[in-house]
Amino acid sequence: MVKEITEADFSGTLAKATVPVLVDFWAPWCGPCRAVAPIMEELSAEYAGKLEIYKLNVDDNPGIPEKFQIRSIPTLILFKNSEPVERITGALPKGQFQSLLNKALG
């Protein structure tokens, strides 16, 4: 399941993670974000144990998108050991997310 992450628990969650973390930066009124959300739910089940997926509402938590210079949503950032290693902007078909993740997770 894709879990909510906020400014308050962002660093802590990333630091504690034992697998890479994918964060979906989204907003409720953003159409393309809504297109990505169900894909993230499916990927979360498919990559269970290999990847944790979180979503961060950019309206409620503006500091984190500012820190990562996010200017478009949806943006997805893959973190390994709390460091951003891969960044995807825009709604993509599920297959493209899978190939990007497979490559990044090696």
Added chain:
Amino acid sequence: MNSYDAIILGAGPAGLTAALYLARFGAKFALVEKMTPGGLLLQIFEIENYPGLIMPKGYELADAMEEQLKEFTFDRYQTCVTALEHKDGKVTLQAGEEALETKTLIICAGLHYNKLGLPDEDRFTGRGVSYCALCDANFFKGRVVGLAGNGNQALEEAVHLAALVRELRLFMRTAAPQADRVLQKKLLALKNVVIHKEVAITALHGESELEAVSIRSLQSGETEKFAMSGLFVIEGMRPVSEFFPRELVLDADGFIVTDTEMRTNLPGVFAAGDIRSKLCRQIVTAAGDGATAANAAYSYLELADA
């Protein structure tokens, strides 16, 4: 290989309407969509011109169309189509890893956003360059931004953006906007909008993020450079035509030519919605096309079985 009476490509308003009609006819069909249902509806904030519904959000209408299909059983494939062939009165297609076969095909694959086609465009996408002001305007509050485009959507998004940003520079290739008068009037009333007519954007500049944009006058050839942190590209759309069979008749702009019953030149192949060659591209006309195409496909199947 999975075999169907009908396959619908695309789950925007045309595809979802075609699905509703085929489901009610009792046809054995599949719906192929690479993303999630709704199509371009998901890019619209509020809809002001769908009869009977007062200002629904785009996603609310998409959700309602999807909800209406819940009671029916049909197959869905969430993937891209990579190959399509029309042969001996049947269509075979590759949808992800699945090979599918169908007696009729309804193409409702819709449109893509046009890009500027500049070398650094992809590098700056998500780092200043955006194709959706509705999604990304909030990241540019109080900043200077640009918008490339001159149509209804461009002007709508410009009005939305201008309310948030410090200054908006609107770049259009034409001498005047090609948009509704109501929108043009709204735009002209805004104090923080500068309009550059008959110009082309020639370069994007910046290190890790967009910092400036160069333009060239189409009249004098003179160039200018403006500092800005965002550029919204709202330059119209083109049909999603990558998988069309070569025999399919298209118009000069690449849209599928049909008759009034949504029949293409290929027997058993229909097209509906924005991908079809027509003048009026609206949600309501897409829905109408979807219903007509489903009806025509079902008549075709009945005749074939007779």
